[in-house]
Amino acid sequence: MDYRRTYLRDLMQAQPGGHVSAYGWVKTRRDSKGVSFVALNDGSCMADFQVVVDAGTFDGADWDAVTTGACVRFDGELVASPGAGQAVELKATGMELYGGADASTYPLQKKGATMEFLREIAHLRVRGNTFGAVNRVRNRASFAVHKFFQERGFQWINTPVITASDCEGAGAMFAVTTLLEAPEPGQEAKFKLTSQDPADDFFGKPAYLTVSGQLNVETLAMGLTNVYTFGPTFRAENSHSTRHLAEFWMIEPEMAFCDLEGDMNLAEEFVREVIKDVMDHCEEDLAFFNQRIDKELLTTLNHVVNSPFERMTYTEAVAALEKSGQTWQFPVAWGSDLQSEHERWLTEVHVGRPVILTDYPKEIKAFYMRANEDGKTVRAMDVLVPRIGELIGGSQREERFDVLEQRIKEAGLDPEPYWWYMDLRKYGSAPHSGFGLGFERLIMYLTGMQNIRDVIPFHRAPGQAAF
RNA sequence: UGCCGCAUAGCUCAGCAGGUAGAGCAGCUGACUGUUAAUCAGCGGGUCGUAGGUUCGAGUCCUACUGCGGCAGCCA
DSSP states (O other): OOSOOOOHHHHHHSOSOSEEEEEEEEEEEEEOSSEEEEEEEOSSSSSOEEEEEETTSOOSHHHHTOOTTOEEEEEEEEEEOOSSSOSEEEEEEEEEEEEOOOTTTOOOOSSOOOHHHHHHTTTTGGGSHHHHHHHHHHHHHHHHHHHHHHHTTOEEOOOOSEEOSOOOOSSOOOEEOSOBOOOOTTSOOOOOBSOSOGGGSTTSSOEEEOSOOHHHHHHHHHHHSEEEEEEEEEOOOOOOSTTOOSEEEEEEEEEETOOHHHHHHHHHHHHHHHHHHHHHHOHHHHHHHHHHTOTTHHHHHHHHHHSOOEEEEHHHHHHHHHHSOOOOSSOOOTTSOOOHHHHHIIIIIIISSOEEEEEEEGGGSOTTBOBOTTSSEEEEEEEEETTTEEEEEEEEBOOOHHHHHHHHHHTTOOSGGGHHHHHHHHSSOOOEEEEEEEHHHHHHHHHOOSOGGGSSSSOOBTTBOOO
16 A cells, blocks of 8 residues: 555546445445435545445445445546536445444544534544545645735744743743652652752753744844744633634744835735635535534635735724614723724624724734834734634734833833844844734634634643543 | 633433423434435434532532633734
């Protein structure tokens, strides 16, 4: 057996004629008196491949074991199909059973199951329509991300997963340590530190899993010009929501010689181009999502591809919210952060498509965002999209040494650990901008899937790290 | 972490005057000359999340716990 193989996707598009082999997992089997039909799927595409078995061709235990979930290879002639659902089918003359799947206990059925149940069998759910499609879209979107940046001269760089600089600031972090005492064999694992002093730890100081490549990626942009990261990110927030994960994949472009305007242009172009690419290459999967998951999906995606994002300042947004006539659960006031209900109204009702909000009050944004001349706002931007909320958060960075130092102090932080970050402003500083985009949120947007836990193969969330 | 909701067969659910359980699908058996989540007939399948409490009697009411889900916060 060799990795080179004809995928079922290719067999389905091939011309009739010739002896072929079809490898896959059985989706369904239908028997009638003279003939049996086996629907095979290998994950290469949405549609199942039809294998036709004339009565009497096979018998015995292996043939009996060809039930939903079994893994099997059929050999035979590729013929034109008289049936309605497919152009060609395999008229089987040989078969090999690789692994049966006891039909009385195999949990994946041909009929629909809830997302909650499928989450409990995450090791098997990829064999179903929905999660096969999710992963194909995820794969194509990953490729489209790299394609988009590479075609524009951005260099893919990798920022550390472990960070010991304790200066990331935002978000609860997972500690990384070797100070835990190994449990005695056979004993229940209890955490016990071999030392209380971080100086004794592996890195000689506290270390954590990264919550953002932000600070590191800026250093690479100050030398490589246009760069991006695409890697795992970790947040130890105890969040129970449909759009948060403890482990997720984030895309962070960073551009030298670029202001907030250019940052917004990139964000908009990025979202549009990735959507276009996936629409071009995952038509069948998107049609499935449109039919089964979100009836408005294709309408929404087409709309996004064909119309510019609305842009407004935070101040304009607050004014719109105040004039909306809506009654808000949380009051709207200039200076306080926008609540979910506000963001949703802006993007879903007020604008009806993605909207980019800019120039937020400096008090509610990170210290590294560039201060505006008004002394009150910073050059931040959030891209809000219907149903998901915040898809992208970015900013023009503060490139002026003195202003940045002042902002760090205002934030109540000690500038000292940021010495290398400050050095960027000391030696060859340049205007620069970038943003962070949650890859899983993009996949939610692309597929219509409602829970972020269902757009990653094995989700990590509070209390949930099975598989 | 706060608020709300749910927990009955492998899955999806019904059972809502408190009187010790029911359907569809899946599974099994059989029928059917080509199906497309096939169809038709029959069969088996549940200590009703756990622990207490009220009651003659609890799937049903009360309490706690556990698990899951949704919303909010945190953000991407």
